[in-house]
Amino acid sequence: MTAQASAHPFSETQWRRIHALLEDLDERQVLWLSGYLSGRSNAPGPSAQTTGSGPAVLIAYGTETDNSRHLAECLKAQCAEHGITADVQDLASVRPRQLTKRKHLVVIVATHGDGEPPEPAHPFFEELAEDATAPKLAGLRFAVLALGDSTYEHFCTAGRTLDVRLEALGGQRLIERQECDVDFETPAREWLAKVMEALPRETPLPVANTPSLAASDARAFDKQHPLETEVLVNQCLSAPGRANPIHHLELALDIPDFPAAPGDAVGVLADNPPQQVAAVLDASGLSGEQPVVVDGLAQPLVQALRQHRDLTLPGGRLLAYWAELTGEAKLKSVVDNGTRSQRAFLRRHQVLDLMRRHPARPDADMLVDVLRPLQPRLYDLANSLDVEEDTLHLTVKRFQYEFEGRVETGIASRYLLDLQPGDRVRLYPHRNARFHLPDDPRAPLILVAEGTGIAPYRAFIQHLARTGRHTPCWLVFAEQRFEEDFLYQLAFQEARRRGVLERVDTVFQVDQPNRALADPLLDHAAPFIDWLKRGAHLYFCGDKDRLGDTEARLREAVDERLGAGHWKQLSKAKRLHRNLY
Numbered sequence: 001m002t003a004q005a006s007a008h009p010f011s012e013t014q015w016r017r018i019h020a021l022l023e024d025l026d027e028r029q030v031l032w033l034s035g036y037l038s039g040r041s042n043a044p045g046p047s048a049q050t051t052g053s054g055p056a057v058l059i060a061y062g063t064e065t066d067n068s069r070h071l072a073e074c075l076k077a078q079c080a081e082h083g084i085t086a087d088v089q090d091l092a093s094v095r096p097r098q099l100t101k102r103k104h105l106v107v108i109v110a111t112h113g114d115g116e117p118p119e120p121a122h123p124f125f126e127e128l129a130e131d132a133t134a135p136k137l138a139g140l141r142f143a144v145l146a147l148g149d150s151t152y153e154h155f156c157t158a159g160r161t162l163d164v165r166l167e168a169l170g171g172q173r174l175i176e177r178q179e180c181d182v183d184f185e186t187p188a189r190e191w192l193a194k195v196m197e198a199l200p201r202e203t204p205l206p207v208a209n210t211p212s213l214a215a216s217d218a219r220a221f222d223k224q225h226p227l228e229t230e231v232l233v234n235q236c237l238s239a240p241g242r243a244n245p246i247h248h249l250e251l252a253l254d255i256p257d258f259p260a261a262p263g264d265a266v267g268v269l270a271d272n273p274p275q276q277v278a279a280v281l282d283a284s285g286l287s288g289e290q291p292v293v294v295d296g297l298a299q300p301l302v303q304a305l306r307q308h309r310d311l312t313l314p315g316g317r318l319l320a321y322w323a324e325l326t327g328e329a330k331l332k333s334v335v336d337n338g339t340r341s342q343r344a345f346l347r348r349h350q351v352l353d354l355m356r357r358h359p360a361r362p363d364a365d366m367l368v369d370v371l372r373p374l375q376p377r378l379y380d381l382a383n384s385l386d387v388e389e390d391t392l393h394l395t396v397k398r399f400q401y402e403f404e405g406r407v408e409t410g411i412a413s414r415y416l417l418d419l420q421p422g423d424r425v426r427l428y429p430h431r432n433a434r435f436h437l438p439d440d441p442r443a444p445l446i447l448v449a450e451g452t453g454i455a456p457y458r459a460f461i462q463h464l465a466r467t468g469r470h471t472p473c474w475l476v477f478a479e480q481r482f483e484e485d486f487l488y489q490l491a492f493q494e495a496r497r498r499g500v501l502e503r504v505d506t507v508f509q510v511d512q513p514n515r516a517l518a519d520p521l522l523d524h525a526a527p528f529i530d531w532l533k534r535g536a537h538l539y540f541c542g543d544k545d546r547l548g549d550t551e552a553r554l555r556e557a558v559d560e561r562l563g564a565g566h567w568k569q570l571s572k573a574k575r576l577h578r579n580l581y
């Protein structure tokens, strides 16, 4: 990206878009638009219900993979169309006591981990749960939309907890909580429409039926509108014989200004393997040619199954449909016995298990309707676009897991590892703002990675080298074997030689079975603590369990040396950055 030459406040992409739009408009339209913008910038109008602390409605979201944020932005656009002033905030930056100054709060929150709130929203939830300090919310009217996935035992727990807590603190519900499964689009939009009805009407802005600029959003590429890229390189980085090899992929990026900074990711829309699609068609007795409709788009069944439907994890709707279709008493009793019995059954069956063990002839449209949508998978970018602006690099490990005594492979990693140069991949940018480099260019960086967790650090290092930003930087990396699994070894050694990396420590578990990821930092406790005192930011990326253990050990050591609660302070000061999976 190039620097701004003029003094206007827009990015280059925005500026180009504004010009492109203006060129397209006639004089009458330009006049209309200028009136509209001046009306917008003067908002809130005289009747708008603002309080001393901001717009009438706070739309807060808690997210890890952006679904909640996207819905929050949609709601804001709808509010704007109705002249309701609203602002959108990440729960990560909301303090519970701010809510006392609000009249209306709409929260859209996902559940992650094992029934946990999204990681950035933890401090908000923790503070709100403290009886001694939580604010009284008697004047607040609120509504909660909970996103989740019913295959998890703790379905939508974060949204449920928040809904109950807001009521306990004196808040009054605007409308009842809605819990949404992975196919959340329709129920979420219906719920947003009900919220719009419940929010107090304000006098509409002078221009009726204003186009929703916010709805047309600067994010040109998203889940629904992915970018198609071409595979240039797919190379194995790890030992070739490994059960779960790690590959380096390079994808062509033919458009300028792809919005991804070091620390950001891309959402990959993987296809199901052709054999799995064929097996589902075979088990259902349906022809792949048959037309079906997915999200309003007509397409052959084979395409819907390959690109849009999860052929691995069955959901409650497939189970209920299958029980009805087969008329089998066993399946019916699982359904009739409620959520717990259904979940226990679904945990032991994948889609093909159900179809093969209980043969039936489904209707094609119904089948597409009851299968869960195939979810995109996030991969951190392994390169900095200010160094290589025309390629996207990914570091991908084959994900394998045991299921009912057999070994299964993750859909997205299998798809990516099997790609050949020339193949096409659909993806969209995913911003991961809490994993960006700190604003303070002098803050030391401690980068802790396990396996593919190294990817965003490669992007960091490229960026630091490119910008000449000289900040102390310490990399701690764990993998299996030194000789074969030191991912991007040459790049990191070169960075060390050039002084971009001040320290590099590694832990190779096969070579050093008793050594853990926290050990290099604890062995060098003096510089580690010194870096923290100098304002270091700590980054953790990779396997959730291993990095969770690592963090627990570091936390104990830091609190012991710098005083109880110090680690929590680092977290509050946003100096701990986690990117765990």
Ligand SMILES: Cc1cc2nc3c(=O)[nH]c(=O)nc-3n(C[C@H](O)[C@H](O)[C@H](O)COP(=O)(O)O)c2cc1C
Pocket (backbone or CB within 6 Å): 062, 063, 064, 065, 066, 067, 068, 069, 109, 110, 111, 112, 113, 114, 115, 116, 118, 147, 148, 149, 150, 152, 153, 154, 155, 156, 157, 182, 184
């Ligand atoms: C790693 C991971 C863990 C999850 N854990 C849960 C869970 O325990 N309970 C649940 O209901 N949903 C769970 N989900 C599903 C998410 O809540 C769901 O995908 C949601 O749409 C994500 O919203 P977001 O994009 O705003 O983060 C999990 C998703 C991921 C990726």
